[in-house]
Amino acid sequence: MQNTTITPAAQVAQWLTQLEAALASADLAAVLSLFDTECYWRDLVAFTWNIKTLESQAAIQEMLTEQLVHVQPSHWQVTGDAKVTPDGTEGWFTFETALGRGKGHVRLRAGKAWTLLTTLSELKGYEEKKGPTRPQGTQHGAFRDRKTWLEQRQQEEAALGYGQQPYVVIIGGGQGGIGLAARLKRLEVPTLIIEKNRRPGDSWRKRYKSLCLHDPVWYDHLPYIPFPDHWPVFSPKDKMGDWLEMYTKVMELNYWHSTECQRAYYDEANGEWVVTVNRAGETVVLRPKQLVLATGMSGIPTIPQIPGAETFAGDLHHSSQHPGGAAYGGKRCVVLGSNNSAHDICADLWEHGAEATMIQRSSTMVAKSETLMDLELSELYSEKAIQAGMTTEQADLIGATTPYAIMHTRNMPVCQQIQERDDDLYARLRDVGFLLDFGDDNSGLGMKYLRRGSGYYIDVGASDLLANGQIKLRSGVTIAEIKPHSVVLSDGSELPADLIVYATGYGSMNGWAARLISQEVADRVGKCWGLGSATTKDPGPWEGELRNMWKPTQQPALWFHGGNLAQSRFYSQFLALQLKARLEGLPTPVYGLAKVYHTQ
């Protein structure tokens, strides 16, 4: 029976009061009594100095036994409206720790916590200077030897990496590195981005020319400066490039363009990295305390070793190097792979009058962009959401409230709806032999992205071309051999070819650690990304969070940052706070540093 004598907010407040008392007296039995038998406590840096989900009362007990003495949580207060849901009651709250302030969310089932989220928002005494605490910009009064903003900025740029060492070096100046650097800038953490391209945004500009973001604008904002409200739903790559370039400038990020990292090693004696870079021809040795790899969550291109490749007379390159179809009108093009890039490239080739054949080695999830936007994103990221009062920050937090362990159960019905809505498209694809799947457990695209970062196509037009036969399809085969003017497939058939594109994906991000640091460090850190779901390309054991992302790794002072724009925006907050705490010498006892089960 619904309890009608107490509001949802009061119910959450009551639970928080009990939690606060139990935590304050370190009465772990009392704490655990507030949790359901099935329970998840997801903590983003507030309790664990880690990104961690505790998936049982026992796990919670173990965490608190270690951490409570450091964390000293207090001031738990309901914020906003709580609400009644089919599960029970849920609501938002704020809290404090010894060092910081946080935001959280709880879902109660029959008065007990089923899911709990705790996130660190800011460190006391190290808050971002914004709004009422923003800088003056000029110092009123008259002062001899006053330095202007420009002079200070120029001095900083001239000194950083030479006379003064950055505390953080971020390798990779794409959207991930730029957004993280902006957070660190606001936290006053001396940071330097290293980027091999000439201009911020070139990592977008240099891709095939028809590329647009596959996620819609509401999902893609960078921190602090949202896109204006006329910004297109799907940013064209060059426009996105310009935005990143301007963002880097006006956020005053220290950005070394045309700079490649040659090698890096951790100098344990001094507790710092030694990073040798080539800055437009000049060798510079940097000594940051912290090193962040933001080289793209996709890591290093996977290049299949195919017999005869070296004899091919035409063009052969990985999708990341593909310039677009302009040069291939009338040519016979073979694209190996069937995920996003493979589809985009095939459609672009077709648009340029090429004859494109997709070689589909294994099954793929396809979902129409409009359908995904409508069924998966629109509640949190859409005009509809904005009109309902949703902010990007709130949407991000709501997204974070669902523990990964139960996320697939929430996605399955949505995936079912997708299949029903676009039934005709799927039928037509099956008719031409396209191998479809919707995830091992039919949980859909979002889970595939989290588990393996691959295995899907967000349909923006290529599926129609495949279904119509305008893009040719060979499925259930791979390329067994390459000849000068053709490819031989694994079923023995042969296709003439002037161009071969390996749309074969990327390795784990720790491949970058292998290349830039050492295989030993890469192996020590292990595979990045994936949940340990024991589904295709995401071997167990279960991890509960994405491996190695935005959190401490087995290699001290080495961090991995990446993901789509929304993840980069949200998790950069927690990575930045972890780095800031270390810069300021605050105690950051890491709880539950993940073991490594897979090296790649």
Add this chain to the structure above:
Amino acid sequence: MQNTTITPAAQVAQWLTQLEAALASADLAAVLSLFDTECYWRDLVAFTWNIKTLESQAAIQEMLTEQLVHVQPSHWQVTGDAKVTPDGTEGWFTFETALGRGKGHVRLRAGKAWTLLTTLSELKGYEEKKGPTRPQGTQHGAFRDRKTWLEQRQQEEAALGYGQQPYVVIIGGGQGGIGLAARLKRLEVPTLIIEKNRRPGDSWRKRYKSLCLHDPVWYDHLPYIPFPDHWPVFSPKDKMGDWLEMYTKVMELNYWHSTECQRAYYDEANGEWVVTVNRAGETVVLRPKQLVLATGMSGIPTIPQIPGAETFAGDLHHSSQHPGGAAYGGKRCVVLGSNNSAHDICADLWEHGAEATMIQRSSTMVAKSETLMDLELSELYSEKAIQAGMTTEQADLIGATTPYAIMHTRNMPVCQQIQERDDDLYARLRDVGFLLDFGDDNSGLGMKYLRRGSGYYIDVGASDLLANGQIKLRSGVTIAEIKPHSVVLSDGSELPADLIVYATGYGSMNGWAARLISQEVADRVGKCWGLGSATTKDPGPWEGELRNMWKPTQQPALWFHGGNLAQSRFYSQFLALQLKARLEGLPTPVYGLAKVYHTQ
């Protein structure tokens, strides 16, 4: 007695209902009966296709007699909360016209309108594409000969001014021209900015190095992309320059840098301007239908003709050319003038170890920056205002509700407060002979700005230096003669001088029309800025609005745009709508085109 049976909102709604009925039946007597004997109807483009305040029932009657048949107003609806004030009741509303939608505000006194504001927000069928109507960015599907965003942008840039003529040419690519061009971009009006400097923002960057904005950040946002919340209160000039440069890029403005307008004339036969420009060495002839001068509201530097100036052995330049004090350490510097630039330059010279003497010819209003922010701006533009829910758009509209005819009466008590609060500073300034005033009618700085655009210093530190004698002062005199190494003042005394700065202000903006078009056109258009208040440097007769700004002038298709960042932001909306309506061939019957009483 307060009517307690009807809410303020209902009172405003009732008045609007009566107005709507009276207007719908063209019953002007009924309309006028809704206005107080003392009444002001300020219209921004909605009724008059002009910027116009009607200052009596008779004036309202005359306007409606001409315009009502075109305007066809309807759908008057209260929005938000109305409120009771010492004057009566005031509230906000929306309305429609035959061609557009508008927002307005009314102040009722005993049920009759004392002040009415009507503003045009958008044109029906030509609304800005934003939010739910924003572009997709990519066209889903597959299309041969697809043009990417970059290709379209490059084609537009290559064609504009050559194969395709812009509808509007804006001369001057500072903050004014850039903000207006952004509005025109969102309204899809083909526009080209001509700017003599190399980079957007250079008009800030090239000024003396200590320059910061004198208005605080909340007042200074450009349209569409507000400054992020860490932006300094007073933007340093180079940081502002960078913001303008990024804004120009991401708003996709067509901006010809390194381009000077050489001459322009209006080709009446073809109804278009012929504008000859030098684009980085190449002569290009542009033929826009509309020409906007956005060359700075301050017009052309005023250079006094002083006997012997040609014999001066040191540096002599106008404040607009002053590079800052770095080169003048230990030098004897004479600054002619006592307004903002004169103070800033003297303080900067002192900071660089120069000996600066200010020559104050006539009295000046001084107000501390903090005091102004607190007493004049904070209700609308401050962190306090933001926390109270104020938006920039709302603040701008509130500012527009007060007719100029009564504005000084509202400013006088504030000016009195300023004098009381900073009494000690003023006493110290008087002690060293500084000539102070607070406007002819003690209405303060804001009115001086509107009336003459000069005559004041917003104190950010120089006043202390003057009061302490660190900047020397000679007041009540001017420079009578210049010798090779000195200046002779009008009292016969002589000062040694290595540098002379003419901080002597600027002429009216129509000086630019004289220089670029012809003296005839400049005289036809007449003086820009000022209200006709019959106070110092603002001769009557009373105009009721700023002369020639953002509205039709006596020269067809010639427009003046300028002002501080807040004015440029707000009035660019109305100028852009006037230009858009003309592009689309909508009827724009201008009511009450102002007569010209002064040529400069």
